[in-house]
Amino acid sequence: MQVPWNFRFGIVILGDSSVGKSSLLHRYTEGTFDESRQSPLGIDFKVSNMYFDPDVVIKLLLWDTAGQERFRSICKSYMRNSVGCILMFDVSQRQTFDRVRSWQQEVLDYVKPNPMFFVLVGHKCDLAVGRQVRKSEGDALAKKLNMLAYLEVSTKENINVKETFETLTRGIYNLFQQGKIPTRGDWQGLTVGATVQKESPVTKKSACCNCG
Amino acid sequence: MATDNRIHFWRRNPKVPGSLQPVYGAQHPPLDPRRHRLLKDAPKVNSLNTKSKKPSTFHEFARSTNDAWDIDDEEDDGIFSLKQLSSSPVQSRSMPQTPCLKIIKTPEDTEALPPSLDRQEPISTNPIQDRLDMGSGPANGRVVKSSSEAQLNVNAARNTLQKQQSLPVRPVIPLVARISDQNASGAPPMMVREKTRLDKFKQLLASPNTDLEELRKHSWSGIPREVRPVTWRLLSGYLPANRERRELVLQRKREEYFGFIEQYYHSRTDENHRDTYRQIHIDIPRTNPLIPLFQQPLVQEVFERILFIWAIRHPASGYVQGINDLVTPFFVVFLSEFVEEDVENFEMASLPLDTQRNIEADSFWCMSKLLDGIQDNYTFAQPGIQNKVKALEELVSRIDEDVHLHFLKCEVEYLQFAFRWMNNLLMRELPLRCTIRLWDTYQAESEGFSHFHLYVCSAFLIKWRKEILSMVDFQSLLMLLQNLPTIHWGNEEVGLLLAEAYRLKYMFADAPSHYKR
Numbered sequence: 001m002q003v004p005w006n007f008r009f010g011i012v013i014l015g016d017s018s019v020g021k022s023s024l025l026h027r028y029t030e031g032t033f034d035e036s037r038q039s040p041l042g043i044d045f046k047v048s049n050m051y052f053d054p055d056v057v058i059k060l061l062l063w064d065t066a067g068q069e070r071f072r073s074i075c076k077s078y079m080r081n082s083v084g085c086i087l088m089f090d091v092s093q094r095q096t097f098d099r100v101r102s103w104q105q106e107v108l109d110y111v112k113p114n115p116m117f118f119v120l121v122g123h124k125c126d127l128a129v130g131r132q133v134r135k136s137e138g139d140a141l142a143k144k145l146n147m148l149a150y151l152e153v154s155t156k157e158n159i160n161v162k163e164t165f166e167t168l169t170r171g172i173y174n175l176f177q178q179g180k181i182p183t184r185g186d187w188q189g190l191t192v193g194a195t196v197q198k199e200s201p202v203t204k205k206s207a208c209c210n211c212g
Numbered sequence: 213m214a215t216d217n218r219i220h221f222w223r224r225n226p227k228v229p230g231s232l233q234p235v236y237g238a239q240h241p242p243l244d245p246r247r248h249r250l251l252k253d254a255p256k257v258n259s260l261n262t263k264s265k266k267p268s269t270f271h272e273f274a275r276s277t278n279d280a281w282d283i284d285d286e287e288d289d290g291i292f293s294l295k296q297l298s299s300s301p302v303q304s305r306s307m308p309q310t311p312c313l314k315i316i317k318t319p320e321d322t323e324a325l326p327p328s329l330d331r332q333e334p335i336s337t338n339p340i341q342d343r344l345d346m347g348s349g350p351a352n353g354r355v356v357k358s359s360s361e362a363q364l365n366v367n368a369a370r371n372t373l374q375k376q377q378s379l380p381v382r383p384v385i386p387l388v389a390r391i392s393d394q395n396a397s398g399a400p401p402m403m404v405r406e407k408t409r410l411d412k413f414k415q416l417l418a419s420p421n422t423d424l425e426e427l428r429k430h431s432w433s434g435i436p437r438e439v440r441p442v443t444w445r446l447l448s449g450y451l452p453a454n455r456e457r458r459e460l461v462l463q464r465k466r467e468e469y470f471g472f473i474e475q476y477y478h479s480r481t482d483e484n485h486r487d488t489y490r491q492i493h494i495d496i497p498r499t500n501p502l503i504p505l506f507q508q509p510l511v512q513e514v515f516e517r518i519l520f521i522w523a524i525r526h527p528a529s530g531y532v533q534g535i536n537d538l539v540t541p542f543f544v545v546f547l548s549e550f551v552e553e554d555v556e557n558f559e560m561a562s563l564p565l566d567t568q569r570n571i572e573a574d575s576f577w578c579m580s581k582l583l584d585g586i587q588d589n590y591t592f593a594q595p596g597i598q599n600k601v602k603a604l605e606e607l608v609s610r611i612d613e614d615v616h617l618h619f620l621k622c623e624v625e626y627l628q629f630a631f632r633w634m635n636n637l638l639m640r641e642l643p644l645r646c647t648i649r650l651w652d653t654y655q656a657e658s659e660g661f662s663h664f665h666l667y668v669c670s671a672f673l674i675k676w677r678k679e680i681l682s683m684v685d686f687q688s689l690l691m692l693l694q695n696l697p698t699i700h701w702g703n704e705e706v707g708l709l710l711a712e713a714y715r716l717k718y719m720f721a722d723a724p725s726h727y728k729r
Contacts, residue, residue, distance in 0.1 A: 017491060017494055017533075018494040037498065037501060038498050038500075038501060038640070039494075039495055039498045039533055041533060041534050041631070041632045041635050041636055041640065043628060043631065043632075044694065045628065045687075045690050045691070046691075047687040047691070059687075061686075068533045070529075070530075070532045070533075070590065070592070071533070073593040073594065074597075074627070077627065188623075
C-alpha cells in the first residue's frame with residue numbers, strides 16, 4: 001500500500017441513466033467538468049484519499065455504475081462491498097426522483113445483512129429553468145428514507161461536489177466511531193487499516209488529498 | 213460452476229459435421245494439401261473419410277463451429293476447389309498430416325504466426341508507427357511504406373517526435389481517419405505485394421460466385437480499405453456470394469429496413485417503447501463524443517433509427533448501453549466508400565439522400581447479423597458476458613499463473629475490468645481504427661465475435677503482463693486495467709494481438725485440461 005490508510009470505505013454511486021453520476025465523480029477526482037464523455041459500461045472505478053481529524057486517512061474506493069436496468073446484476077457485486085451510497089437524481093427529470101425510493105430499497109435488500117448509508121443528491125441544480133423537483137421535496141425524502149443528508153449539487157458549476165463526498169464519509173466515520181457499524185471479516189465495505197496514531201506516520205498527505 | 217462453465221466454453225457440443233471444411237481464419241498453419249484436397253473433393257462424404265475421423269483437436273473444433281458461417285453457399289464448394297488448389301502455393305509442398313500440431317508447438321514458438329503479420333504489413337494504419345519508422349529509416353527490413361499518408365506525415369512525424377520528447381502525453385491521433393490506411397484508390401506507388409493482395413480480393417469479389425472461404429482466409433489478416441465495405445457485407449452474411457443476386461438482395465433489404473422505419477419508428481413515443489427510445493436518445497450524443505462526424509444531427513438520427521428498430525425487433529434484450537457503439541464500425545466503413553480522406557470530419561449531408569439511406573440500411577443489417585451471434589450478452593442478467601468473463605479467468609489462470617495470482621493477491625476480480633471488454637467487444641479499449649481492423653478478422657473467423665473474442669481478450673490481458681505485475685495494489689492495478697495505453701495502436705499491434713489470440717485458441721480451445729496445474 002502506497003499511502004497508509006486508517007480506514008477504507010467502499011462507496012457506490014447509483015441513480016438512473018444520465019442523471020450525472022460519472023460527471024460528479026469525474027469532477028470530484030479530476031477537478032474538471034467534461035460534458036462530452038462516453039457513458040460508462042458496467043462499472044468504473046476511482047480512488048481518493050480523505051484526511052480527517054488531523055491524523056485519520058480514509059481511503060475511498062469509488063464505484064461509478066451504469067444506470068441502465070440491464071446492468072443491475074453486474075452492479076450488485078459492488079453494492080455488496082460498499083458501505084456508502086451516493087444516490088442521485090436529476091432535478092429536471094421528475095421520474096428520476098420518483099425512482100429514488102425503489103433504488104434504495106433494492107440496494108438495502110441486496111446488501112443485507114450489511115448496512116448501507118446514503119446521501120441523496122439532487123443533481124443539475126444549476127438549471128434555472130426546467131426544474132421539476134423542489135429542494136424541500138428532496139429534504140423531505142432524504143429524511144423519510146433515513147438518509148444522512150440531501151444535497152443539491154451542480155457538477156457544472158462545481159456546487160456541493162466536495163461536500164457530497166465529505167458529508168457521506170464523515171457521516172459513516174462518525175457512525176463507526178459510535179460503534180454503529182460492525183465490521184466483518186468477509187465484508188469489504190468498511191475496512192480498518194493502520195491504527196490511528198497521534199503522531200502521524202503519513203508523510204505523503206498532500207499528494208493525493210482532494211479535500212485539503 | 214467453474215467446471216460447467218469451462219465445459220461450456222472449451223468443449224463444444226460436437227455437431228454432426230454436415231459439411232467438412234478446411235480451416236480458415238488462420239493462414240498461419242498452412243493447410244495440409246492432402247487433407248485439404250480430400251475435403252474439397254468429397255465435401256459431402258464424411259462417413260468414409262478416415263482422415264477426418266481422427267482429426268486434430270483443432271480441426272475438430274473448427275469443423276464443429278464453422279457451420280455458423282455456412283451461408284447457403286455450400287453448393288459452391290466443388291467449383292472452387294480447383295481454383296483454391298491452383299492458387300495456393302502451399303499445395304505443392306508435402307506437408308505433415310497435422311501441420312498445426314507441428315507448427316505451433318510451444319507457447320514460445322511464435323514463428324508460425326508472423327506470415328499473417330507480414331501480409332498485413334503493407335496496409336499499416338498506424339500513423340505513429342509510420343512516423344517512428346520514418347525516423348528509423350527504410351532499412352529496417354520491412355516492406356517500404358507505400359501509403360501516401362506516410363509521406364505526408366514525414367514533417368509531422370519529425371515535429372511530433374521532437375514534441376514527444378518533451379511532452380509526457382502522446383500526441384492525439386485521429387481516431388477514425390486513416391482507419392485503414394491502405395492506399396485509397398489512385399494513390400501513388402502501391403507496393404507489389406499490396407497490389408497483389410488487393411487484386412486477389414478484387415478477383416474473388418468479381419467472380420460470379422465469390423468463394424467465401426477464400427475470402428475469409430484472405431480477410432483474416434486484414435482487408436484492404438477499398439474493398440472492405442463489400443467484403444464486410446459478404447462476410448457478415450448480408451450479401452449473397454452470387455454476384456448476380458447481390459444488387460437485388462441489397463435493394464430488397466434496404467427497402468425492408470425502411471419499411472420497418474415507416475411501420476415502427478413513430479411508435480418510439482408510445483408508452484411501451486418510450487423508455488427504450490429515451491435511453492437511446494440519451495446515449496447517442498455520448499457515442500464517440502470526440503469525433504465531429506458523430507455530433508452531426510443527421511448522423512445521430514441515423515443511429516437512433518438503427519438502434520430503435522433493432523431494439524424493438526429484439527425484445528429479449530432490447531436496447532442495452534454499449535450496443536450503440538457497435539453500429540459505429542459498420543457505419544464508418546460503409547461511409548468510407550464515399551469519402552476520400554477525412555471521415556472524421558465528413559459532412560454527411562453532402563451525400564445524396566439515396567446514398568445516406570443505403571449506408572443506414574446496410575449498417576443496420578450488418579449490425580443485426582453481428583448481434584445475432586452475441587445476443588446473450590445483452591439479455592437479462594447478461595449471461596453471455598458473465599460466462600465469458602469466467603472463461604477468461606479460467607483461461608488466464610492456465611496460460612499465465614503469475615498474472616492470475618497477482619489478481620488474486622490484489623483482490624481484483626476479472627469482472628471489474630473485463631465486463632466492459634465483453635459488453636463492448638474491446639471497443640472502449642482500442643482506437644476505432646483498431647476495432648475496424650479487429651473486425652476484419654472477427655468476420656473472417658468462425659464465431660469471431662462470440663468466441664474468438666475471448667482469446668483476443670486473453671491475449672490483450674497478457675500483453676500487459678509486465679505492467680500488471682508492476683502494480684502493487686488493488687487501486688493502481690484496476691486503474692491501469694481501465695485505462696490501458698492503446699491510443700497509439702495500429703494495425704501492427706492488432707496483428708500481433710490476433711496472432712497471439714489465434715495461438716491461444718489453437719492451444720486451449722478443445723483442451724480443457726491442457727496446462728492445468
